[in-house]
Amino acid sequence: MTSPDDRAAAAPAAPGLRSDRRLTRSITVTWWYTVSAIVFFELMLVLMTVSVLHLEGFRPAVVRAVAAGGLLWLVATGVALVAYRHRTDSAPLLPWRSALLPLSTAAVLGALGWASTGIWIVAITPVVQVAVMLDWAAGIRLRVVVAATALLAVLASIDARSVFTGGDSAESNWPVMVVYSVLLPGVTVLSLWWWDVLVRLDRARAAESRLGATQERLRVATDVHDLQGHHLQVIALQLELAERLIDKGRAGAALEQVRAARTSVAAAQQGTRDLATRFRGVPLEHEIANAVDLLRAAGTTAEATIDPDSRRAPADVLGPVIRETTTNVLRHGGGRWARLLLTGDGAGWRYEITNDASSPAAASEDGSGLTGIARRVGEAGGEVRVERGRSEFTVTVRVPATGRPAGPVTVPAEGSERR
CATH class of the missing domain: 3.30.565.10 (Histidine kinase-like ATPase, C-terminal domain)
Known part of the structure; x- marks a missing residue:
């Protein structure tokens, strides 16, 4: 859950890169753990819903339809998660293009679930789940999760009074389904928040590595500048002095300055070699x-x-x-x-x-x-x-x-x- 300021601060350092999230291959395994946890939680909810409908005495055709819809819901969740994984920092907070397919799929499934079962929580849960996975800003996402959880809790209480009135077997199962439905938005957002934290840590590690390399280059450049600048200045002065001595007819003294300049050149070459050797050394x-x-x-x-x-x-x-x-x-x-x-x-x-x-x-x-x-x-x-x-x-x-x-x-x- 990143704020707009965080998004701006975390923009890619190198030109041409659309998003640092595309480069976080070292934490790809963590991403698959996150996806697996969310999908598994949803799958358990689908299985419990099918079980409750069966125990409540719904027709087998309705139970099979809800089971098929639950599988389609898992697919819609996968599409939303892929869009979340590959979102870019420069994109709008709500990439409606990538969210349109999972949102519309969840809405259709919810409408069909309501028409076949008359259970509010079955109709609203798929839509709420996809909605909380959109790329909201930090503060907005928190409000969306709180509102979604409260809405599911209210609808669950309405369903408990109007629908779940079966025997003891049904009463022993539907509360678990309700708890899973109400907790689903919070569990999903916590998983995505943990993924965002790991992405930011990985990005910070990469930035630290680039900064270290840049500082090392700057140090090398500074040492080369100091070494070569000193020797070049001395050589320039020696050659200038030799030129003046030649103009005055003092060829012997001028020759001594030229020899001194050659010595300075050799010292500069040796200093450069020593510097290169020192920086090439690896522990x-x-x-x-x-x-x-x-x-x-x-x-x-x-x-x-x-x-x-x-x-x-x-x-x-x-x-x-x-x-x-x-x-x-x-x-x-x-x-x-x-x-x-x-x-x-x-x-x-x-x-x-x-x-x-x-x-x-x-x-x-x-x-x-x-x-x-x-x-x-x-x-x-x-x-x-x-x-x-x-x-x-x-x-x-x-x-x-x-x-x-x-x-x-x-x-x-x-x-x-x-x-």
Whole structure:
């Protein structure tokens, strides 16, 4: 139940999007739960109404007609719910075009129900149910629900005095039907209100994500501006000074300024590379999480164990190793399961990835993936160990906790290098 101000504030951020509700796929399951609850409540009401009419002694043809009308009412409710789900924030509060079919269907069913049974609550309930599902504003919808509930309660009391006068069997059933009918508008609106709350929360989450990305871009732009602006200003001053010295015939001093400008250019290039490297760095827990998601997306059952202090591990060494070994599992693994492990013991860090072995034909394939991993890890003072069994393949990488001069490069044995 959203107000007009909420609708305006929640308008789509990107041009061309008609409504954020069309993008809330992550809560689609919740929407189907909502629809199922409303339809189930209605279905129970239809069954109880048919039972009460039967016990009250109505003709079988009337009972069958009311049952068929109840099924059509469920269809009309489905149409109204679809219209509610796909309404847009820029549309009028009452989209009569989409509401015309369910409203007219409910009105016809109500008229037929009154003509065949003479029961007010049977005639009015379908119309009231569709009416409360229209896209009312918050305050108006509350008034509509209160008025609909009061109307159904009054009509139920009239029916109780004029229609439901049968035996004990009927008297034991019709009050339940009346209670369900009177509660139906409130239950429906509460379900839709809960859905609206989830939509707004999902929209807020998406907006927060976009805001975080925008702030990160702004931070990168600011750092690049500060870095390049400083160096460019220094280079401009050095070249201007060199030009003046040349005009004065001091070629030697001008050459020194040109050399200084070249040094400034090199410093700017290095600073840009360092900045790009810093922003490209991804925490290792995120690297492993991404690897697990990628493996699962490929149909592999993947799980990971990560040390709580993994942020202290050398991400510049292990990050590329995680990406390369994950790619190797996708290309050469059996495709059924994989396990990833990252632990530290104070002296160093151990990364291990184990997966089901591929077919024998794949074992003889040539590849340079493990050689590249071993070279990178060896330059950081670590080592790589490859173990291939009958049913699994394991790559274990050990790196020191702090960097040290490059040690010997451990290249996997020829029989193991299949990746």
